[in-house]
Amino acid sequence: MFKVLLRLYLVTMVTFGAAIYLVPELIVTLFHDRFMNYNVDMSRGMQTLLVKQFHQLPAEQWPALAKELDSQFAPLRVNLLSVNDPAFDADEQRQLQQGQGVLRIGEWGWRTRVVSPLGRQQAIELVMPPDPFDMNVLYWSINVLIGAALLGCLLLWLRPHWRDLERLKRTAALIGQGQLSERTQISPRSNIHGLASAFDTMAQDIESLLNQQRDLLNAVSHELRTPLTRLDFGLALVLCDDLPTASRERLQLLVGHIRELDELVLELLSFSRLQNPALVPERVEVSLDEFVDSILGSFDEELETPDIVLDVLLHGSQERFALDPRLTARALQNLLRNAMRYCDRRIQVGVNVTAQGCELWVDDDGIGIPEADRERVFEPFYRLDRSRDRATGGFGLGLAISRRALEAQGGTLSSEASPLGGARFRLWLPV
Numbered sequence: 041m042f043k044v045l046l047r048l049y050l051v052t053m054v055t056f057g058a059a060i061y062l063v064p065e066l067i068v069t070l071f072h073d074r075f076m077n078y079n080v081d082m083s084r085g086m087q088t089l090l091v092k093q094f095h096q097l098p099a100e101q102w103p104a105l106a107k108e109l110d111s112q113f114a115p116l117r118v119n120l121l122s123v124n125d126p127a128f129d130a131d132e133q134r135q136l137q138q139g140q141g142v143l144r145i146g147e148w149g150w151r152t153r154v155v156s157p158l159g160r161q162q163a164i165e166l167v168m169p170p171d172p173f174d175m176n177v178l179y180w181s182i183n184v185l186i187g188a189a190l191l192g193c194l195l196l197w198l199r200p201h202w203r204d205l206e207r208l209k210r211t212a213a214l215i216g217q218g219q220l221s222e223r224t225q226i227s228p229r230s231n232i233h234g235l236a237s238a239f240d241t242m243a244q245d246i247e248s249l250l251n252q253q254r255d256l257l258n259a260v261s262h263e264l265r266t267p268l269t270r271l272d273f274g275l276a277l278v279l280c281d282d283l284p285t286a287s288r289e290r291l292q293l294l295v296g297h298i299r300e301l302d303e304l305v306l307e308l309l310s311f312s313r314l315q316n317p318a319l320v321p322e323r324v325e326v327s328l329d330e331f332v333d334s335i336l337g338s339f340d341e342e343l344e345t346p347d348i349v350l351d352v353l354l355h356g357s358q359e360r361f362a363l364d365p366r367l368t369a370r371a372l373q374n375l376l377r378n379a380m381r382y383c384d385r386r387i388q389v390g391v392n393v394t395a396q397g398c399e400l401w402v403d404d405d406g407i408g409i410p411e412a413d414r415e416r417v418f419e420p421f422y423r424l425d426r427s428r429d430r431a432t433g434g435f436g437l438g439l440a441i442s443r444r445a446l447e448a449q450g451g452t453l454s455s456e457a458s459p460l461g462g463a464r465f466r467l468w469l470p471v
Contacts, residue, residue, distance in 0.1 A: 045198055049191055056190070060183075068149045075149040080141070083166075087141060087156040090118070090166070094158050106164065117167040123157065136163050204230045208239060220247035261309045268302045307437040310370070311420065314444040321364040321449045328361055328391055328398065329354060335372050336389070339380070349385060355392035363398070363469055364449050371442035371453065375402040375465045378438060382406035386460060397451075397470040406462035414455040418443045439465075 068075055090109070094102055106120035121127065123136045132142045132155070142155040142163075154166045171179070204226050214222040223243065226236035275295050279288065332352065379387045383404035392399045409417060409424070416422050421436040442465075443453040451469040458464035 044202065045195065048198065049194055052190055052194065053187055056187070064148050068145070075145055076143060079143055079145055079149070079151040079154075083143065083151060083154045087154055087164075087166070090164050091156050091158065094164060099159075099162075102158070102162065113166075115169045117165075117169060119165040119167065120158075121155075121163055121165050123161055123163055128155070201231060204232050204236065208232070208236055211239070211243075215243055215246070220250060258309070261305045264305050265302065268298055268305065272298050272302070304437075307441065311437055311441050311444070314367075314441060314448060321367055323362045324365055325360040325362045326365055328393065331365065331369075332372075332389060332391060332400075335369050335376070338373065339376060347385060348380065348383065348387060351386070351388045353388065353390040355390065361393060361398045361469070362471075364445075367445040367448060368467075368469070371445040371467065372400065372402070374438035374442045375467075378402075378465070379404040379406075379463075383462060388460060395471070397468060400467040400469075401464055403458040403460045403464045404462040405458070405460040408457060408462045409455055417455060418453070 093109070094105060097105055102120055106118055110118040123133055128136065128142065135142055136155065136157045137160060139157050139160075141157070142153075143151055144153040146152040150168070152168050155163050157163045204224075207226060208224050211222050211224045220243065223240045224236040226233055230236065272295065275291055275298070279291055279295070283291070336350070336352070376387070376389075379402050383406045386405045388403040390399075390401045390403070413424060417424065418439050419436075420440040423436040439453075446453045446467055446469070449469055451467065453468075454466050456464050456466065
């Protein structure tokens with residue numbers, strides 16, 4: 041709010057200051073004759089009296105009279121000048137020689153010098169001095185108080201707008217975090233009620249669409265599992281019979297396809313559960329080295345092959361750290377399976393605990409991920425062109441599930457180039 045208020049106040053004060061100095065100048069320029077006539081009328085009486093006083097005395101006594109009047113009129117200045125004095129320009133000298141008075145106006149159209157001819161050779165000048173310092177201070181104080189009043193008005197005007205905008209911002213952030221039922225609840229009297237109403241309508245539509253999508257996904261996934269289980273059971277019974285070798289191989293191939301489809305359904309159900317805004321992660325303190333060791337233990341069979349070498353790096357003090365064991369284990373398992381698919385020979389798992397949080401990473405020495413695809417690989421069902429084959433590419437849900445499992449705990453999952461030459465997936469969990 042302070043930045044918005046400051047910018048609005050600066051714009052207002054700069055405009056106000058420019059208007060104070062430019063608008064009077066413009067008005068005086070446009071209506072110069074009217075200001076001149078007004079000041080001539082206002083000064084005619086005083087100038088007539090001065091001229092009469094001088095004409096009552098011989099010309100030899102005019103300097104003494106001018107000096108006496110100058111002391112009496114202070115701080116106004118009364119000067120006796122020659123008509124040809126350099127202080128007058130050519131037009132003013134001509135006017136004085138013709139018996140006409142001369143008047144100069146300054147800021148705001150106020151007269152600064154009034155000159156009346158005493159004859160063809162001399163003239164009496166009345167000069168208005170500049171304002172003293174203390175008066176200038178008072179004038180500036182008036183401007184400062186006007187600025188303070190403007191600031192107070194802007195603050196009173198901006199505060200309800202800012203309060204409602206902050207509420208709108210907070211609601212948008214909560215909806216982005218998965219709390220789809222959140223609404224702005226801004227009063228109809230608010231000036232941004234129309235915007236808030238449109239936002240609430242949009243949020244309601246999004247909530248309805250996502251709920252329908254999730255319900256449909258859950259329903260379809262559950263309904264698919266029943267016929268898949270029946271098919272798997274039926275084929276298992278058929279395989280118990282005496283069958284020709286070719287028929288048995290074809291049936292076993294079908295069983296593999298059915299189990300692959302069943303695995304896809306399980307992945308869809310997992311992804312759907314992680315999309316649930318009501319998901320509350322469980323915080324449990326675990327020993328990180330033991331936690332990583334238990335996850336690696338589930339891959340013992342795959343890692344028994346001499347073609348893959350797995351390294352584990354532990355940095356920092358491996359103290360106990362609070363996390364959701366189920367979600368974190370699922371994310372790390374998916375990343376390890378991904379690394380085993382695409383590595384050439386080596387996989388490296390790293391753990392580093394700092395005062396800010398826990399960092400885990402999984403490196404492989406495969407061909408890596410192009411920079412343009414490093415964010416897209418976390419999209420559901422997105423697979424790189426080189427991995428379109430189901431034998432290596434999976435379903436395209438593993439990385440999406442891993443990221444969602446980390447985000448549910450307030451963490452992040454990103455991909456980058458690995459020092460081993462392949463891809464690195466970096467997990468971050470804050471304290």
